Amino acid sequence: MAIQVVPYTPDRVPAVQAFNRRLREAGSRWGWYEEPRDAWLPPGPGRPVWRDHYVAVDDEGEVRGAYALKPQAWWIRGEKVVVTDWQGPVSEGVVSRQYNMIGMRLIRDMLKRSPLLYSWGHGEDDEAMLQMLKSMKWLLHPTPFCLKVLHPFRFLRRNRYLRGSAGRRAALDLLAWSGLGWLGLTALFGGLSLRGLGVPRADADEVRDFGPWADEQWEQCRPHYRAIGCRDAETMNALLPQDGWPDGIRLRVRAGARDLGWAVVMDHALRGDRRFGDLRVGSVIDCLATPENAPAVVAAATRVLRARGVDIVCSNQSHPAWVGAFARSGYVILRDRRLFAASPALRQAMEPFSDTQEGLHMTNLDGHGPHAL
DSSP states (O other): OEEEEOOOGGGGGGHHHHHHHHHHHHHHHOOOOOSSOOOSOOOOOOOOOOHHHHHHHHOTTTTTEEEEEEEEEEEEEEEEEEEEEEEEEEEEGGGGGGGHHHHHHHHHHHHHOOSEEOOOOOOOOOOHHHHHHHHHHEEEEEEEEEEEEHHHHHHHOOOSTOSSSSHHHHHHHHHHHHHHHHHHHHHHHHHHHGGTTTOOEEEEEEEOOOOOHHHHHHHHHGGGSEEEOOOOOHHHHHSSSSSSOOEEEEEEEEEEEEEEEEEEEEEOOSEEEEEETTOEEEEEEEEEEEEGGHHHHHHHHHHHHHTTTEEEEEOOOOOOOHHHHHTTTTTTEEEEEEEEEOOHHHHTOSSSSSHGGGGOOGGGGGGGTTTTO
């Protein structure tokens, strides 16, 4: 069976729909976009960041796999280079051994197109993919998940991840209705919040877009990081369009008239999410400041989300200073919850990685997007 990897064009839509149908019928939750033009980051002349989609097609014209590439300029150890995030690959190998090798074929195809390749978001359900990347000598760097529970009763009753069995549901319901869970979680997060004593107070003003002030912040902050995706105003406005997805809330954080940095937050009332269930979830999907100002920016963003009434706030972070800033704002830091997977060529560009990892700044917008918490 010969496989060709080709750009995803409108004439391939019926084949992608059939591909998705076969996966669903086999019991898989995976699938691919049924619209070839990217809804988040469509390609276009002069765009600083975009996503291209590709499909793996067999001799009969059937789609057997797919992936997307998101090129973006990064600064790595003082040098500007184009680094590419990948989404997927998704293949029929998840439901049929006949197509087991398509995943490897897709990864090799991605590497030919973009040697400085990475993905950020692999978790406990990606074991087969992680073993494949290990065999190809990729770097696998674990990063934490930051979580703050603001409404313990609703968290205990509505989250889905912790309520995966009848026994757990009964135990969590008992904790919720007895009040013991509320007392325990309130004490836990109240105690953790004491670490934020002494963090300077800052104001967070919602803004419509990123202007010249954001370019000034980028120039001030960039030298403080060893590896970071470009966060100038043009790039940020492309990642967060005013009239499209994601509907992030842009916060300009200042102390008086002085800019400290910025954050982008989201506030979503979820329904039936496989991890968060029916919780109202606040998330910090991007942020920028010098490391010393990170605590004030996180505290300001958290206050905004608390005032909006979210049940929990969460964020994926990689930089030690930002992880520490979330800890100072009373977040639980769950270690090793997301893997940064870097190709051998990207790993080499980051060497010595033991030093670079101390200045690696990544957020949800550096990966597949804010939906991939």
